[in-house]
Amino acid sequence: MIFATGNEGKMKEIRTIMADFCREIYSMKEAGIEINVEENGQTYEENALIKARAVAVHTQDLVLADDSGLEIDWLNGEPGVYSARYMGEDTSYRVKNANLISRLEGVPEEKRTARFVCAIAAVLPGGRELTVRAAIEGRIGYEEKGDNGFGYDPIFFVPEIGKTTAELGEAEKNRISHRGKALGLMKEELGKL
Ligand code: IMP
Numbered sequence: 001m002i003f004a005t006g007n008e009g010k011m012k013e014i015r016t017i018m019a020d021f022c023r024e025i026y027s028m029k030e031a032g033i034e035i036n037v038e039e040n041g042q043t044y045e046e047n048a049l050i051k052a053r054a055v056a057v058h059t060q061d062l063v064l065a066d067d068s069g070l071e072i073d074w075l076n077g078e079p080g081v082y083s084a085r086y087m088g089e090d091t092s093y094r095v096k097n098a099n100l101i102s103r104l105e106g107v108p109e110e111k112r113t114a115r116f117v118c119a120i121a122a123v124l125p126g127g128r129e130l131t132v133r134a135a136i137e138g139r140i141g142y143e144e145k146g147d148n149g150f151g152y153d154p155i156f157f158v159p160e161i162g163k164t165t166a167e168l169g170e171a172e173k174n175r176i177s178h179r180g181k182a183l184g185l186m187k188e189e190l191g192k193l
Contacts, residue, residue, distance in 0.1 A: 002031045004055040004065035009150060013174055014064075017183040021190065022062075033058045044068065044081060044119035045131045056123035064186065068118040068178060070152045072100065072140055074107050083152070097144055097155045104140055112139040116156065116165075118178035120186045130189055134181035138165070149173060 001022045003014050011027050018025055028034065037054045041047040044067040051065035069083035079086035079100075087096050104112055115135045122130040136158070144154035146166025153166035158176070165173055174180040 001025045001062045004051040021187045048119045048121035052121040052123045060125050063123045066120045072114045114140050116178040118182040120182045132182050132185040134178050136178045
């Protein structure tokens with residue numbers, strides 16, 4: 001199986017979660033596929049499919065790809081599919097997180113609802129395609145908390161746990177996260193074939 005990402009952090013998560021389904025999971029780089037894909041879809045599913053299809057052209061193996069983002073209800077779902085590009089790809093997450101917190105200034109706790117969403121697409125060797133989607137619900141905090149994870153994790157507070165996703169250990173985040181749940185769903189779907 002090839003997972004269409006250049007992100008080593010994601011590859012680690014994916015290898016752990018998919019280990020009981022597939023032992024040989026390669027990143028694009030490991031598979032010797034070096035392409036730049038423009039993620040110009042309108043939805044997470046479209047973007048995941050764009051990436052998976054672009055890689056599938058170069059291989060006979062099963063190809064998976066994901067696309068994810070943070071949706072903040074008060075901001076009408078922003079940054080959404082533009083999460084990685086929000087305020088510019090090269091802007092630090094310290095700055096992006098501070099900006100989102102400032103846009104929620106004065107917004108009460110119950111209206112700070114948000115979710116991380118992840119779609120995963122698969123292109124099978126015969127050309128058949130599958131997509132799955134999962135989310136984790138939370139609230140935007142008032143300041144950054146925690147040093148684990150990446151991106152928007154320090155401002156994403158999970159009320160049931162009383163911590164941000166940046167305060168969770170790797171295994172705990174994998175168990176409840178959008179990506180962890182979506183990978184679990186994809187594993188189930190592939191297992192049915
Ligand atoms: P992509 O799925 O790699 O195209 O980018 C999704 C973007 O959404 C990331 O660059 C982060 O900004 C954000 N994001 C997605 N998942 C997470 C997460 O688990 N923690 C924090 N930020 C995330």
